[in-house]
Amino acid sequence: MTDELQLINAAKAGSADAFADLVLCYRIRLLRFLLTRCASYADAEDALQDTLMAAYRYINSYDPRWRFSTWIYRIAIRNAQKIRSENVVEFGDLGDEECDPMLLCIKASETSNLWLSARRVLNDDVFTATWLRYAEDMSISDISRALDRSDSWTKVNLLRARKALDIEMNKENNGNEAYG
Amino acid sequence: MDKLAEKLKADAAVIDVQISDELDRRIAASLQGIEPERPAEASPRPRPAVFWWASSLSGVAAALAVIAIVNSQSPTVEPPVAVAETSPVAEILTPVIDWKTESAMLTQPLQRELEDLKSDIKKAEEKVKQDIGL
Numbered sequence: 001m002t003d004e005l006q007l008i009n010a011a012k013a014g015s016a017d018a019f020a021d022l023v024l025c026y027r028i029r030l031l032r033f034l035l036t037r038c039a040s041y042a043d044a045e046d047a048l049q050d051t052l053m054a055a056y057r058y059i060n061s062y063d064p065r066w067r068f069s070t071w072i073y074r075i076a077i078r079n080a081q082k083i084r085s086e087n088v089v090e091f092g093d094l095g096d097e098e099c100d101p102m103l104l105c106i107k108a109s110e111t112s113n114l115w116l117s118a119r120r121v122l123n124d125d126v127f128t129a130t131w132l133r134y135a136e137d138m139s140i141s142d143i144s145r146a147l148d149r150s151d152s153w154t155k156v157n158l159l160r161a162r163k164a165l166d167i168e169m170n171k172e173n174n175g176n177e178a179y180g
Numbered sequence: 181m182d183k184l185a186e187k188l189k190a191d192a193a194v195i196d197v198q199i200s201d202e203l204d205r206r207i208a209a210s211l212q213g214i215e216p217e218r219p220a221e222a223s224p225r226p227r228p229a230v231f232w233w234a235s236s237l238s239g240v241a242a243a244l245a246v247i248a249i250v251n252s253q254s255p256t257v258e259p260p261v262a263v264a265e266t267s268p269v270a271e272i273l274t275p276v277i278d279w280k281t282e283s284a285m286l287t288q289p290l291q292r293e294l295e296d297l298k299s300d301i302k303k304a305e306e307k308v309k310q311d312i313g314l
Binding site for chain 2: 011012014016019020027028031032035036044045048049052053056057058059060061102105106113114115118130131134135162165166169
């Protein structure tokens with residue numbers, strides 16, 4: 001029995017500490033993902049808290065045939081959608097880019113981050129599929145489960161996303177060369 | 181891994197996030213405050229498909245049997261109502277009796293009324309006898 005499964009079983013029995021250990025390695029990854037989906041850092045933190053609470057509350061509904069990461073991302077996606085619908089903020093409409101939490105977190109390192117372009121050119125579900133594929137290394141079937149979509153939808157949209165991002169990446173490279 | 185995938189992975193990793201102590205405390209406190217929900221009780225075991233076929237077939241058979249029994253019973257043929265033959269001549273020859281009847285006013289006890297009626301009949305008989313000369 002793996003450590004993760006042992007922690008899941010302990011959490012199912014009502015151990016909050018076991019659940020806290022279980023999600024310890026997911027918290028940063030989830031927060032990073034939620035940051036790309038929420039309008040503010042505080043919203044992303046709230047979404048993370050809600051996600052972990054919901055995951056613990058409904059841990060007994062977790063089916064071990066799924067990967068735990070798929071299951072918890074599924075909850076996170078729903079929470080992000082819920083928070084976004086409550087705040088009714090579209091990223092494309094942000095008047096002040098300084099408020100963009102993702103941009104703030106990138107500025108410390110670099111600004112030519114392809115995920116900023118991805119968020120601009122891809123719709124929500126395609127962005128999420130792309131994130132789960134390339135940032136989380138999820139399989140096509142896991143992404144489909146997390147997004148409640150068919151495998152063919154995931155494959156087709158990942159392919160389209162790649163094409164769109166290839167164009168964006170070339171634009172960035174050409175821009176850098178022009179200025180360089 | 182191709183160039184695009186490498187770039188996306190690297191760009192995701194540089195999004196700098198941290199779990200603050202305050203968020204950590206909030207999460208810990210919220211987890212301590214809730215308990216996992218027990219799974220709902222298992223629903224009754226579904227019956228095998230054969231059961232539904234059997235029940236459907238027996239229902240159809242019963243319905244057919246009822247229909248067959250109802251249709252096999254010969255309908256009770258009522259004898260035709262005999263129509264009395266009336267002769268128009270008889271109707272003409274039959275005298276029409278004009279009964280002068282009065283309804284009895286029963287104001288006395290029944291026994292008394294009966295006695296009165298009997299005496300009236302007797303008086304009427306005597307009067308008839310007198311009239312015909314007996």
